Amino acid sequence: MQEEKLRKGPWLEEEDEILTATVALLGERRWDALAKASGLSRSGKSCRLRWMNYLRPNLKHGQISAEEQQIILQLHELWGNKWSRIAQRLPGRTDNEIKNYWKSNLRKKAQVHEQETFGGLGNKAKQNLLIPECERVTPRTHNGDFTSGKDCISGTDYSSDTLEPLDFAFLNSPYEVRLSDWISCWSSEKSEIMQHQWHCCSLDLSCSCYTAWISKDSDDGLWDSLDSIWDLDYSKMMID
């Protein structure tokens, strides 16, 4: 009944302003409630999508650079159509943007790239090509288990066979410099956290270093305090 009244289609500037103000007030959470509170005739999903893909601060709207294109190519080679996962490696870019870019630009290039780079190699061989041998032991895991990998603070080696060496391929990329520039625009507290994590673990909360670091002061109120530090706007990206 109520849903029939919901607006669809392109967002108006006025709606963007209202949504931005409401998110600033309530944070990026409980989108259905947020949509109702805003007074917009939009679904929570629609609000979330508009925010995540267009209104969110620090989004890049320009052309995908050659560097970014290369990363997309390589990550797609490894992960397939895991757009949100790929987007996590490209700060300021959304999964939707990368997906669209892939469809319109990269699909053909990828076939050429695959042929030129890997020939008939399997996945394992592809990984080995992408990652220097000295870096194939990685400090990270994607299952959130911080008992695996290497903690860069304590130096403790938590390595296990659950690790994903693929991620390390980008730690020494020139792209890291660009990310640092991006982070430097943030508040000092937020920047400190992100710089720390980036240098160790390439922007992934599931990184052992990060979680181990968090665990040093682990208590029930920790996430609350992190919420306030991050002003909510980047918590999604990290907590996901």
Place this chain on the structure above:
DNA sequence: AACTTTGTCAACCGCCTATCT
């Protein structure tokens, strides 16, 4: 100049998973 084709991108849809009650 008019029409058709192709490319781009914002937005929606439906499914799946996580969380809440």
Place this chain on the structure above:
DNA sequence: TAGATAGGCGGTTGACAAAGT
């Protein structure tokens, strides 16, 4: 523990613009 709800994700659609004929 089960059902309801919210959020996240990948696939798809459709409007619009640019390029081609």
